[in-house]
Amino acid sequence: xxxxxxxxxxxxxxxxxxxxxxxxxxxxxxxxxxxxxxxxxxxxxxxxxxxxxxxxxxxxxxxxxxxxxxxxxxxxxxxxxxxxxxxxxxxxxxxxxxxxxxxxxxxxxxxxxxxxxxxxxxxxxxxxxxxxxxxxxxxxxxxxxxxxxxxxxxxxxxxxxxxxxxxxxxxxxxxxxxxxxxxxxxxxxxxxxxxx
Amino acid sequence: xxxxxxxxxxxxxxxxxxxxxxxxxxxxxxxxxxxxxxxxxxxxxxxxxxxxxxxxxxxxxxxxxxxxxxxxxxxxxxxxxxxxxxxxxxxxxxxxxxxxxxxxxxxxxxxxxxxxxxxxxxxxxxxxxxxxxxxxxxxxxxxxxxxxxxxxxxxxxxxxxxxxxxxxxxxxxxxxxxxxxxxxxxxxxxxxxxxxxxxxxxxxxxxxxxxxxxxxxxxxxxxxxxxxxxxxxxxxxxxxxxxxxxxxxxxx
Numbered sequence: 001x002x003x004x005x006x007x008x009x010x011x012x013x014x015x016x017x018x019x020x021x022x023x024x025x026x027x028x029x030x031x032x033x034x035x036x037x038x039x040x041x042x043x044x045x046x047x048x049x050x051x052x053x054x055x056x057x058x059x060x061x062x063x064x065x066x067x068x069x070x071x072x073x074x075x076x077x078x079x080x081x082x083x084x085x086x087x088x089x090x091x092x093x094x095x096x097x098x099x100x101x102x103x104x105x106x107x108x109x110x111x112x113x114x115x116x117x118x119x120x121x122x123x124x125x126x127x128x129x130x131x132x133x134x135x136x137x138x139x140x141x142x143x144x145x146x147x148x149x150x151x152x153x154x155x156x157x158x159x160x161x162x163x164x165x166x167x168x169x170x171x172x173x174x175x176x177x178x179x180x181x182x183x184x185x186x187x188x189x190x191x192x193x194x195x196x
Numbered sequence: 197x198x199x200x201x202x203x204x205x206x207x208x209x210x211x212x213x214x215x216x217x218x219x220x221x222x223x224x225x226x227x228x229x230x231x232x233x234x235x236x237x238x239x240x241x242x243x244x245x246x247x248x249x250x251x252x253x254x255x256x257x258x259x260x261x262x263x264x265x266x267x268x269x270x271x272x273x274x275x276x277x278x279x280x281x282x283x284x285x286x287x288x289x290x291x292x293x294x295x296x297x298x299x300x301x302x303x304x305x306x307x308x309x310x311x312x313x314x315x316x317x318x319x320x321x322x323x324x325x326x327x328x329x330x331x332x333x334x335x336x337x338x339x340x341x342x343x344x345x346x347x348x349x350x351x352x353x354x355x356x357x358x359x360x361x362x363x364x365x366x367x368x369x370x371x372x373x374x375x376x377x378x379x380x381x382x383x384x385x386x387x388x389x390x391x392x393x394x395x396x397x398x399x400x401x402x403x404x405x406x407x408x409x410x411x412x413x414x415x416x417x418x419x420x421x422x423x424x425x426x427x428x429x430x431x432x433x434x435x436x437x438x439x440x441x442x443x444x445x446x447x448x
Contacts, residue, residue, distance in 0.1 A: 011316065014292045018267045048317060113394050113417065115319050117364065119241055119447040120198045138199065138447040140272060142294075142319045159198055181272045181294065183236065 003027040003194070004039035006066070009056045010046035010078055012178070019180035023191055033065050041071055041194065045180075046078035047142065050102070051090035053082060067095045072196045073172050080167060080174030081145060089145050098167045098174065100150040105160055115144035116159045122177065127154040127168050129175075131192050137185045139165070139177035147176065199445045200411045201241035201418035202432060203396060204425045206231060208247045208277070211261050228261065229268050235425065236271045238432040241447060243269065244297070244366070244420060247277030248341075254278065259291045266292020274322055274366075285312055289320065297322040297366055300339040303346070303353065306360055313361025322396075323362040325350055327383060328370040335383045342370050350383060351390075358391050365391065366420065368398040376402025376424065379410040388415030396420050404430060404438040411444050 005016055007029045020027045020043075027043065028035065036042055044066060046053060057063040066073070066083075075083045082094045087102035094102070105114045119138040122130075146163040149156065155166035157176070167174040173193065179186035207214040212226045232243050245265065247258050262275055275288050276297030285296050296316075302309050302323060312321045326338040327350045335350040354365055367387060369380030379400045388395045394417035397410045401421040410416045424430045439446045 011289060011320070012294070014290060015266060015294070018292060019270065021267065022270065047319065107392070111389065111415065113392055115363070116198060117319065117394050118198050118201050118417070141198075142272075144319075178272075181270065183270050187270060 001040045001194070002038070003041050003043070004036050005029045005043045005045060006036060006062065006079075007031040008046070008053060008060075008062065010048035010053055012047045012077070012180070013045050015178075016043060016045045016076065016180045019187065019190060023187060023194070025194060031060055031062060033061060036062075036065055037069070039071060041196070042069055042073045044073060044075040044079035044083070046076065046082070048078050049089060050078065050081060050087040050092040050094065050145070053078060054092050054094060057082070063095060067097055070171060072193065074193045075172070075174035076180070077143060077176060077178060080176055081147060083167070083172060083174050084147055087145060097172050098147070098150070098152050098169055100147045100152060100164055100167060102145050102147050104145050108160055112160060115142060117142050120157050120159060120177075122155040122157055122165045124156045125154065127166070127173070128196065129166065129168065129173055129189060129192050130155065133185055133188055133192075139179070139182040139185060141165075141177045143176060147174075197445045199241070199447045200416070200439070201396075202239075202407070202436060202446075203242045203244055203418055203420040204235045204240050204432070205244040205246060205398070205420050205422040207422065208245055208258075208261065209249050210251070211249075211257050214248065229264050232265055232269050232273070235432065236269050239436055239447070240271065240432055241418070242271060243273040245273060245275050246297075247275065249277070255284065255287065259287045262288055262291040262293050276322070276324055280308070282311060282315055285316055289316060295320040295322050295364070297324045299324040299326065302357065303337065303339055303348075306356065309357055309360040309362055313363070318361045318363035321362055322364045322366055323354070323357045324366040324368065325354065326368050326370055327380070329380070329383070338370060351386060354387050354391060358393055362393060364394045364396060366396040366398060369400060372400030373398070375400050378402065378406040379414055379416070379419065381409060381414040384410060384414040384416050388417070394418060402429070404435050407435060408439060408442050408444065411439070
């Protein structure tokens, strides 16, 4: 199986690569369009800012490639948000794979911190991405923007309000949390993706 | 529900954990990778590696160590100690660190906070503050590992740093550090209640009750400790079970 991690101007790509290595899988980190299109599976990671990331993808033609991929694709954190239609982060039009919109967390009391940093539960798990994963398990989140609930929601997390902590449509999967940093449950979810 | 975080801290010198530890489960207790992996297995929510090496080769040895840690450990970790430039940060993040912490260098040149936040994102920039309560009952910022006093109030510096783009604050009370008599609840709560970023409390944690207090009265988002974990005075699974039973949101 060939596994590609899309290289672009976002952080945490190494962490994803190392997490896959711990599962015994060697991935290739590349922005080569052919390599991405012909891979068996594609991971679209990222920690960063939406508008600069989208500009980078557009300059290299990656935006059109990604949304037309036919193999299983897993977006992580910013990667998942970029797969949505629109992000409030610097008013950015994104790839439009998921119709859900990405919005800024608005604290409803002074003690609520933004970004959300830490471990929170995922519930209402609805996909084989979560095979063997128990409901209300903790995963690690770092984000200031969230994808709203919608028809493609396959996991829900509550922070200020319920939101989509995972999305699924056709061959596209996205998770807001970081499976590569979510201890054993994260490894299980990555393994599930590899087994799709 | 977002949980409170328990964070063991490992001091590193020349690639080794400083302060001996005595764990039967660990073959080489001086190996920070092995110790970090052990804590991750025990349920630590994050790790902090603080490098106190003072040699010129530091940058290279540290980045190599961080790379090995990143290969092995499946929870987030922060690296701090002598970080001054964007290049320092870039190397550590590329080596696999999730966050970096800055202290003295940021105080001496606060513009680095702004530059780090812009280039790498606020979420990976932690401000470490060494704080000491003086006789006038005010908390002051100390630099250089607590050796040099400044006239800056902790509350002022923390606010400025948040405005410049810091993503988290690691607050160490020098009055409490090493005492095992409990965390500095007042100043921790003061920051927690007024600032929009998470506060990691450090210094003074000696038993399970102290952690409960810092999460409730101290309003901390996370609590950090070193020797009580290293010397098994408090075991992380027991601590988390205790906090959970007392109604604190915690990851078990």
